[in-house]
Amino acid sequence: MTGLQGWLDQPGVTIVLVGALVGVAASLLGAFLVLRRESMLSDAISHSVLIGIVLAYLLTGALDSPLHVVGAALAGLLTVWLTDVLVRSRRVKSDAAIGLVFPALFAVAVLLINVYARDVHLDTDAVLLGEIGFAWLDVVRVGPLEVARSLLTMLVITLVNLAFVVFLYKELKLATFDAMLATALGFRPGLVGYALLALVSVTAVGAFDAVGAILFVAFVIVPPTAAYLVTDRLWRMLVLGCLVAVGSSVGGYALALSFDVSIGGAMASTTGVFLLLALIVGKHGIVARALRRRTPGPPPSILRERETGGAP
């Protein structure tokens, strides 16, 4: 036990573990957001959860009550719902709707902090950038162990997200690929979608202290996108996304140490390196596409029409 404690007492271990857990939790959900073409909702949610956190603080007077999670989840869903309402007007397109809703909610949250919570540690810099370098300072006791609070939080959130994706894999896949068939078969794709986004909100709050909104959005979008360039199977996309996230946490930390730069920034940049690699050498990357254009394919059969363009 003391060996494990000694290991956990090293700041670097905690930092890498927190980064990896945020990465895995975010990219598991992110894969479905990317495929649903809703990845920018994660950006919106990661900002607007602040209003949930502020309102929970004003209600309870504490910064770490369980009400935070509830408040943040509700704020995230409010963002999604307001976006939906605007889109359904058919005059506001979804990108504009996202851009309208989250700055409004974020701004109200900032004003509420200014007016009612000036003296509290809830500054907006921390929201955007977080400080993963300090993650190991705030510890809680779990049985015989002292564990960083954000490590514990992210471990729970990651397990919840993993269970969600594993147990609802078939439902998530169907709702993402063909929402109309999902409806016809009685699977409530709307409900599945809201559950997904509620978990994105909860993950955003968990990530909020540790890594901030920007690294969170990077972890939601970049690892699944890199994986999508490499594979044609959903489950492989999920596994590869997790591996890229873990690799980015480890690689980012090493990068930050050797160049003495921001750890969060280095981790986000490392996800970008993986994306670049996938973009170049992936199955659907630049090289593969160029090669396919060079080699003449088999002559078109009667069944293959020219107009689809789907066949390479």
Next chain:
Amino acid sequence: MAGRALGMGGGMEPAVIGARQADGTNGSHEPAFALHVEDLTATYSGDAVLWDVDLNVPPGVLAAIVGPNGAGKSTLLKCVIGAMRPAAGHVYVFGHPYRRQRHRVAYVPQRTSVDWDFPTTALDVVTMGLYGRLGWFRVPRRRETDEALQALALVGMDAYAERQISQLSGGQQQRVFLARALVQDADLYLMDEPFAGVDATTERAIVDLLKDLRARGKTVVAVHHDLQTVATYFDWLALLNVRLIAQGPVTEVYTPEHLRAAYGPRVVLLGVGGHAPQP
């Protein structure tokens, strides 16, 4: 290989997929209509796309829903499967609300309504047809995979089971969608534009498939856009243009008067008089 792909109607053995038909689901206690729509009105942000539509499709027919763009054809199907809540009216499938009859209905959306770059295979898409039978949380196993493979063989696509779906042609994608409906072994098949954007070979194959379904006592209701082929492909016709213009056996409904009522006065039909088929 080509012979296999072409022969999807001819060599079909009803018993392969029709495991459930032996228990008499099409028994004598069946209600008069496979699909019965009553006073259906549907709106998109205030504008009526369907107005007071009454539709009665008897069991065992190949029915086409035909009408100009924006006539509410797809909306009608969406109202049936509960993807859209109608402003007024009721829908009954074999005498009961759709929710109690899900297991007897297979729905084929428009091919273009999904993202074919989705990371999955033809076999996996067909297996999705069985998710309704599995219900929440239960995962497909060997049995489901075998059934999906059989359905793919019925549409001549078993050689493409492990293909990523974006690597299929439009006609092949439509066949995968039809296999997904076949694997459900339903009694009523709702199809949204099954012939849209497919090659001539696939079109013939789909026609054979529809006739085979009819021969097995199934009912098909398909949204269709090609006036020229309605009378040869289908035996029952509903003309729709927000309101229902006419419905009944295709020989009675497919008349110049009815078509003018649906499409406006400028529609001229090949074989009914002159050329210039579309308004």
